[in-house]
Amino acid sequence: MFVYEKKLQYPVNIKTPNLKLAKIIASQYGGADGELGASLRYLSQRFTMPLPELKGMLTDIGTEELGHLEMVGTLMYQLTKGVSAEQVEKAGFADYFVDHTTGVYPSSAAGVPFTAAYLQSKGDPVTDLHEDLAAEQKARTTYDNILRFCDDYDVKDVIRFLREREVVHYQRFGESLRLLTDKLDEKNFYAFNPSFDKACFKKKEKQ
Numbered sequence: 001m002f003v004y005e006k007k008l009q010y011p012v013n014i015k016t017p018n019l020k021l022a023k024i025i026a027s028q029y030g031g032a033d034g035e036l037g038a039s040l041r042y043l044s045q046r047f048t049m050p051l052p053e054l055k056g057m058l059t060d061i062g063t064e065e066l067g068h069l070e071m072v073g074t075l076m077y078q079l080t081k082g083v084s085a086e087q088v089e090k091a092g093f094a095d096y097f098v099d100h101t102t103g104v105y106p107s108s109a110a111g112v113p114f115t116a117a118y119l120q121s122k123g124d125p126v127t128d129l130h131e132d133l134a135a136e137q138k139a140r141t142t143y144d145n146i147l148r149f150c151d152d153y154d155v156k157d158v159i160r161f162l163r164e165r166e167v168v169h170y171q172r173f174g175e176s177l178r179l180l181t182d183k184l185d186e187k188n189f190y191a192f193n194p195s196f197d198k199a200c201f202k203k204k205e206k207q
């Protein structure tokens with residue numbers, strides 16, 4: 001069960017609307033490597049993690065990613081608040097505006113709507129943690145790319161915070177993978193997977 005605290009994890013106070021920034025920041029709301037996909041990925045994977053500490057870690061990070069989704073949505077809202085039709089046209093924001101006005105909608109910077117195909121939940125703990133490590137690096141790269149186009153200090157400050165959290169999550173997933181593989185090695189997991197392979201061996205013997 002989640003408890004909602006009515007404040008952002010990190011303050012967002014944008015003084016000047018900027019549609020060009022809003023358009024690229026949209027990718028971290030509903031793009032392939034954005035916060036919506038991250039939260040759904042981790043909160044789905046946690047159910048099949050074999051160790052309670054790993055379930056807890058995925059729940060913690062998945063919940064934090066929901067907070068990051070709220071921050072990115074707030075950024076988009078404040079960057080588009082009160083803009084004129086002229087500003088919309090000049091910034092190349094008309095395609096988005098026609099479909100959503102200035103509503104916050106989960107899509108990429110290219111306008112591709114969010115899809116669950118962006119994330120994986122395989123049920124194999126090693127596979128899922130490798131997926132998570134890659135996901136955090138891809139999100140970090142996206143924030144790096146946003147910073148290359150960002151000339152507003154108030155926006156930069158928030159993006160840098162979010163980028164830093166991706167690095168921290170990557171480190172936590174690395175620690176979790178090491179813990180998991182140590183436990184699996186104790187069970188000789190890499191020699192065979194008892195829950196599947198024994199049945200296969202029995203069928204071979206009968207043939």
